[in-house]
Each structure stands twice: as C-alpha cells, then as structure tokens.
Amino acid sequence: MSDIVLKVENLSKLYRLGEVGTGTISHDLNRWWAKIRGKEDPYALVGQVNDRSQKAESDYVWSLRDINFEVKQGEVLGVIGKNGAGKSTLLKLISQITSPTTGSIKAKGRIASLLEVGTGMNPELTARENIYLNGAILGMTKKEIAKKFDEIVDFSGCTMYVDTPVKRFSSGMRVRLGFAVAAFLEPEILIVDEVLAVGDAEFQKKAIGKMKDISAGGGRTVLFVSHNMAAVKSLCSRCILLNNGELIFNSSSELAIMKYLASEETSDNIIIIDKSIDNIFHLKEIEIYSSDRGNKVLIHEQIKIIVSIQILENSTWGYHANLFITDGSDLIVFAMSSRDIQLKDKGIYAVEFTIPSNFINNIFYGIDLNIIKNQSESIYYKKNILTIEGVDIAKREGWLGKVPGILRPTNFVGKTIKLV
Amino acid sequence: MKPKKKEHWDLIIEPNRSLLNIKLKQLFRYRDLLIQMVLRDITVVYKQTVLGPIWFFVQPILTTVIYVFVFGRIANISTDGIPGPLFYMGGIVIWNYFADCFNKTSDTFVQNAGVFGKVYFPRLISPLSVVISNSIKFVIQIVLFLVIYVYYFATTGNLQPQISLLGLPLFIILMAALGLGLGLIFSSLTTKYKDLKFLIQFGVQLLMYATPIIYPLSTIPEKLQFYFKLNPITHIVEGFKYAFFGIGYFNPVWLLYSTAVILLVLILGIIVFNKTEKDFMDTV
Numbered sequence: 277m278s279d280i281v282l283k284v285e286n287l288s289k290l291y292r293l294g295e296v297g298t299g300t301i302s303h304d305l306n307r308w309w310a311k312i313r314g315k316e317d318p319y320a321l322v323g324q325v326n327d328r329s330q331k332a333e334s335d336y337v338w339s340l341r342d343i344n345f346e347v348k349q350g351e352v353l354g355v356i357g358k359n360g361a362g363k364s365t366l367l368k369l370i371s372q373i374t375s376p377t378t379g380s381i382k383a384k385g386r387i388a389s390l391l392e393v394g395t396g397m398n399p400e401l402t403a404r405e406n407i408y409l410n411g412a413i414l415g416m417t418k419k420e421i422a423k424k425f426d427e428i429v430d431f432s433g434c435t436m437y438v439d440t441p442v443k444r445f446s447s448g449m450r451v452r453l454g455f456a457v458a459a460f461l462e463p464e465i466l467i468v469d470e471v472l473a474v475g476d477a478e479f480q481k482k483a484i485g486k487m488k489d490i491s492a493g494g495g496r497t498v499l500f501v502s503h504n505m506a507a508v509k510s511l512c513s514r515c516i517l518l519n520n521g522e523l524i525f526n527s528s529s530e531l532a533i534m535k536y537l538a539s540e541e542t543s544d545n546i547i548i549i550d551k552s553i554d555n556i557f558h559l560k561e562i563e564i565y566s567s568d569r570g571n572k573v574l575i576h577e578q579i580k581i582i583v584s585i586q587i588l589e590n591s592t593w594g595y596h597a598n599l600f601i602t603d604g605s606d607l608i609v610f611a612m613s614s615r616d617i618q619l620k621d622k623g624i625y626a627v628e629f630t631i632p633s634n635f636i637n638n639i640f641y642g643i644d645l646n647i648i649k650n651q652s653e654s655i656y657y658k659k660n661i662l663t664i665e666g667v668d669i670a671k672r673e674g675w676l677g678k679v680p681g682i683l684r685p686t687n688f689v690g691k692t693i694k695l696v
Numbered sequence: 697m698k699p700k701k702k703e704h705w706d707l708i709i710e711p712n713r714s715l716l717n718i719k720l721k722q723l724f725r726y727r728d729l730l731i732q733m734v735l736r737d738i739t740v741v742y743k744q745t746v747l748g749p750i751w752f753f754v755q756p757i758l759t760t761v762i763y764v765f766v767f768g769r770i771a772n773i774s775t776d777g778i779p780g781p782l783f784y785m786g787g788i789v790i791w792n793y794f795a796d797c798f799n800k801t802s803d804t805f806v807q808n809a810g811v812f813g814k815v816y817f818p819r820l821i822s823p824l825s826v827v828i829s830n831s832i833k834f835v836i837q838i839v840l841f842l843v844i845y846v847y848y849f850a851t852t853g854n855l856q857p858q859i860s861l862l863g864l865p866l867f868i869i870l871m872a873a874l875g876l877g878l879g880l881i882f883s884s885l886t887t888k889y890k891d892l893k894f895l896i897q898f899g900v901q902l903l904m905y906a907t908p909i910i911y912p913l914s915t916i917p918e919k920l921q922f923y924f925k926l927n928p929i930t931h932i933v934e935g936f937k938y939a940f941f942g943i944g945y946f947n948p949v950w951l952l953y954s955t956a957v958i959l960l961v962l963i964l965g966i967i968v969f970n971k972t973e974k975d976f977m978d979t980v
Contacts, residue, residue: 283705291978368977372816375711375974382705389815396811398736400743409736412729413815441743 281497282347282370282465287379289340289365339365340521343379347465347499352491354512354529355501356536361518363501364469367391370499371467385464388414392469394454399443403434403453406442410457424460431486432456452479459486466490467499480507487511505533505605537604537640537663544662545571553647553656556591560584560624562645562661575638575666575684579631583645586624593650594618597627600644601636604663609641609682615651634686637679638668722818729817733825738832752836756792760785767910776912776943778855779848783937785841787909790871790936793834794929795900797875800826802882802896805976812977819973820966823883827876834868845940856942864939867932874928874958880965884972888979908933913945928954 340362347353355363369376371389396413397406407428411421421428429435432453434445442450468487484507491498491511502508508515508529515532517525525535546563553559565580566573573579583597596614603609614627641664647656742748763784767773775783801823805812808822849855886892907929908916916924924930931947931954938944 368813369709372709372974373813374977376709378711381707381709383707383709384704385706387707387816392814395814398740400740401736405736405739409732412726412732413811413817415726415817416728418728418731 279349280346281349281384282499283382284343284345284370285380285382287340287343287366287369287381288338288377289362289369289374290377291337291339291365293337338521340369340376340518343518343523345516345523345526347497349464349497350491350495351514352487352498352500352512354508354515354532355499355518356503356505356508356515356532357518362521363518364391365521366518367467367469367499367501383465386415387465387467388458388461388463389467390414390458390461390469391467392454393451393458397442397450397454400441402439402441403429403432403445404438406453407457410454411461414458414461415463416461420462421457428456428460431459431482448479455479455483459483459490462494463496465497465499469501470503484511505537506607509533509605533604534640537642547662552588554649556587556589557595557647557649557655558586558588559647559656560586562643564662564664566664571663572665572667573636575636575668576634576686578633579636579664581629581631581643581662583627583629584624585619585627587619587622590622591620594620596648596651598646598648599629600646601631602642602644602660603682604640604642604660607682608644615648618651635683636664636666637681637684638666639682640665719818723820723824726817726821730821730825730828733821734829734832737825737829749836752833753840756785756788756837756840759788763788763910773911774915776914778912778937778941778943779852782841782844782848782855782941783912784910785844786937786940787933789834789837789841790867790933791904791907791909792837793830793868794871794875795904796830796833797827797872798879798882799896799900800830801876801879803886803893804879804883805887805972806883806890806893809977820969823876823879823969826879827872830875831868831872855940858939858942858946860935860946861939863935867936867939870932870955870958871929873962877958877962877965880969881961884965884968884976887972887976903929912937912943925950928957930954 343362343366345353355366357363367389368374368391370381370383371387371391373389373391394406394410397410401409407425408418408421411428412418429438432449432455434449434453434456437445437449442453445453487498487500488511490496498511500508500511512529515525515527515529515536516523517532517536525532527535545566546561548561549559550561551559561584563582563584564571564573565582567577581599583599585595585597587595596618598614599612600608601610601612612629612631614629619625642660643662643664645656645658645661646654649655742751745751747754760781764780767784768775768780804819804823804826812819845855849857882892882896886896904910906924907927908924913921913924913930913934931945931950934945935951936944938946
C-alpha cells in the first residue's frame, strides 16, 4: 500500500476567453449536439496554450494542460510559477471550486482549502459567532470548534474583542482571526494559497510556524502556493513549477525555485530604466559585464555591474547607489555601496561595482538596486532589478554535485600539514 | 508491469458527475454549517435594530391593514364571507413564505460567489439554509395569524376548522418545496443569463395576482377556473383557507396534482443545481 494521498492525473482545464455571454447559447447548443452524437467537445480542440502575453487566436485557452503529479502523506508541496501560470486554477480544481475539463484528482481524507482567510465571515457578527460560522464553512463540526475555541481565540490574539462585531476590527485583526480558525482545522490535506501575504511580520512568522507544525507533527499533507520564495523554501520539501498551464518541473524545492527564478526574472544582462527619480537624479540603466551571455556570469572571473546615472543639475546634497546581492528572496548575501563618492555635480556617471573572482557560488542571485539621497534618505528601491546566475565552467570541484553555500570563496580552504 | 492494485480513494474529482448525485452523506456531514448559516441569517437581519424580531410581525400586519383597505374597502373584492383581516393575513403569510423561499434561493450562486469561489462545501446547504430561516420566520408569523384566528373564532363563530387542518404541515412543506425548486432552477440559470434576475423580480409579483391570494377562487368565472387550477399554488392556498375557515376549494385529486408538479420542479431544480454547482465559478 502506497502512502500517496493525492494523485492528479492528466488534469486539464479549458477556459473561455473574452466575455461570457455573447454567443454562449449557440456554443452551448453546439456542445450539446456534439455530445449527443458522441463526439468530442468541438471547442476543446481549439484551445490554445495559456501564455498571457501572446495574442489570443481562439476563444478558448488551456489554463491547465495534462498535469500529473502525486503527493505523499506528510509532504509539503510547493506550487510555484508566474502570475497566470495556472497555480490558482490547480488549487481551485483540487479544492472542488470548479471542475476539471479532463482528467481526475484522487484524494484520501478530508481536503480543506485556505484560498483566502476568513471566507464567509460576516461583519455584523461578533468574533465568537464568526469563529463558529467560519469554522463550519471550512468543514469543522460545532463540537470540534467548541473544543478548540479557546485555543483559536488565543492564537488570534483577539481575546479582548471576542464579543465585538468583526466590522469594528482592523483588517489585520480580521486576517488573524481568519487564519486562527483555519490553523486549527485538522484535514488530511490542507491547501494554502498566498494567505500569508497579509498580516504583520510577527504574525507571518507565527503562521509559517503553525504550518510547519501541521505537516511535521500531524503528518498531514500541505499544498502551498506562494510567490514568497523564502516561505516556500523554508516550508516545502518539494515543489512543482507551472508555466503557461503546464507542469515543467517537479523536484526538490531548491532546484525548482532556481529554475523558477531563471524563468521568472529577466535573463537580460541590462535593464534600461531611463527614469528621473527626482528633479536632479536620473537613473539611466544597470548592466552586468561578464564574458558569458545574458545574466550568466563566470564565477571564477571578476564580475562588474555598472549603474549609469545622470545628475541633471548641480545640487547641494549628494547621491550614491547601493547594490544588494540577495538569494532571490529576502536574504541579503552582501551589500555594496558607492557611498565614498557622493554625486553632486551635473553630468553623466558610471558607478562600477565589482564582485571579486572566485567569490560567489554557481547559483542564482538577485540584485536589488537602492539609491540614497544625502546619505540618509532612500529615494529608490527596486528588488530583483536583475538576476545573475553563477556558472562554473571549470568544474574544479571534481565531483558533479554542487558545493553547498550561498557564497564560495575559493581561497577559504583547509590546509593540510603533515605533522609526523 | 506490476498489476494495478485497486486503491481506495475517499474523493475522486472528475469532469462528469451523474445527474442525481446529491451526496446526501456529505450534506449530513455539513449539518453544523446549515445550523450556523440559519443562525447567521436570523441574527444578522436584526443586529443593531431596536425592535429586533418584532419586525417579523410588523410587515404582515401592515400589509394586511393596507390590503383590507385597498382590496376590501376600495376595490370591494369579496372574501367569501371570511373576515377581511384573517383572509388577507392568511394569504399574505403563506404567499410571502413561498415568495421569500423563491426569491432568496434564486440568487444563491450570484450572492455567494465570493464564498463559493474560495471554499468547497455542498452548495445545496446555502439554499437549504435560506428555506429553513424562512420557515422560522413563517412559524413566527403563523403564530400571529393563529392569535387573530382565535380572536375571530371566539367572537364571530362562523369559522369552521376542517379535519384537513391536520394536513397543514403538508401545505407548508409543499410551499417551501416549490419555492426551493423554482429557486434552484433560476439560481442555476441566472449564473449565465443574468436577464432572468429582472424577470424574477416582477414575475413573483405577477404570479401572486394569478393565484387566489387577495381574492377567493370562487370569484373567478366558471370558464376560467380550470386555468387557475393548473397553477399548483392555487390548491395549496385554497386548501389552507378551507382547512381554517371551511370556505374555499379543496379537492384531493387537484392537491395530488399540485404535489406531483411540485415534486417534479424540485427534482428538476436539484438536477440543474447539481450540474451548475461544479463549474458555475467559470461563468458567474
């Protein structure tokens, strides 16, 4: 007996483009006629690949196409992909909100979906009444809720407001309350969409901790969709990557996230911004110089990143740029600054940042650009303005695996001395 | 190749679902949700009101007063000898029950699109909760009707309650079933064709005039009566009046006809609703 609790087979979903309404009766009749004659849905054939940037050529689009994967018990599976890649559609199908066009989903045990927190909460009702209502909507029985009521209130941190109508709550408190109810659900399979995007930092930490407990302690299965790579990395052991409605990658989350960042972020080595931040500072472009193509950089060579700046008028205060090299999500690996030379005089400048050779690893990094005015005020901050992908041509490590670590300074080595 | 073991799955989601698969088991499992939704419907309406549930009485009383004045005094429509307030109140209470069940279930999908789009539960819970909360309202209003009835019974003495009064629960269930059945059909259709919303709004109003609510069936010319009898609600309303007052049209065969029509509507409603619920999110 396998311990697979969720099995998705050949799953596809066809959506109609444009406005639903015009011509639907005739399409419905056509479909019905085809069905009677035992033929395939005539409109299913013309569905096109879901790529939102392409021009629509037919009225139908495959939001998901031939998706196959399995999830084992206790596994936390991340679902990542660009906006419109089909993540939400997949979750909607699994949580039975809409039905697939073809294929099937098989599951063991209860599925509870958390595509939004506080679904169905009524602003007029008090927190107490809403906990019961929301719990029931999520599939809990009254007995289950009553048993966990105190814990829920405690977790939400809204003890004082239990008998206050929810309409008087701040939006953050509503989210807390909603998540608290959901956190005490005990389904075998829990589906979570980006609900953690809201709430303050303390609460997000609490929420992620709770989700970890759910999967680790309870042996329950979690499907987690998010654009927050840090959260995905810390929660999920495995990830599937969707692109244009197709499953293109199914592997460990680390690899999948890298693949995602490679496909998601531009692989250009130059970004032309050409934008005035204020009436003195004009940001022209940022470019990576490396002997490889695009955003690929050879890690045993020096890497130069040049920010082109124009100062439009002489100014009394100075400007400088900071670059943050990140792991593509929230962790800053190191920062570089041009603070020593403040730009004040009218003119065009190139600010050159150099990453020494043999320093970074062959993984993905994000570059955040930050402009500081008068040594104090941040006037521009752009996350992941460029990405770089370290490439190891020499493969000096002598083995095919990767050298672990966010950085790989090759001169940091162990030295062996023969003593006796 | 290993032989495929027949595995047990608790849930299988596939494109096609059989027509009459109501999933009673699931409905039963979600009974607490049904209760919570009914509680919500009842409490939310009267939150932050001074009179609270007294509003349940105000509406039928005021309507009755107006009907007595307009239809009784000005238009002089016969009530077959039944005291005006009683005649109109009975009609209003039972008609409103049907109309509310119908109106409020007919936009189930549109009203709940937000919740339905985020969480799965058997969608039938929603219209069922509407019918139950309306039933509670109806029971409260029928008590009001009974109070007035007892008063007239004691003072006038020409009211003759019939043995068919025992069938009152059946009348009530039939009214609810028809309201629910029609509501289910229309709620499914309005997800795609929003035009129907406008039709329902005045359709219910017109239907009331086609049903012996403000006039007894006996005032209808003999030739036309047959057509009025085709309306299944006619027999429930007339049967209701006959049971209480001993005046009205009561024919078991016609009542059987009503029951059959209503059952048919309800079954059709459930089938259509079931078919719609699985992908209405794509068309709503």
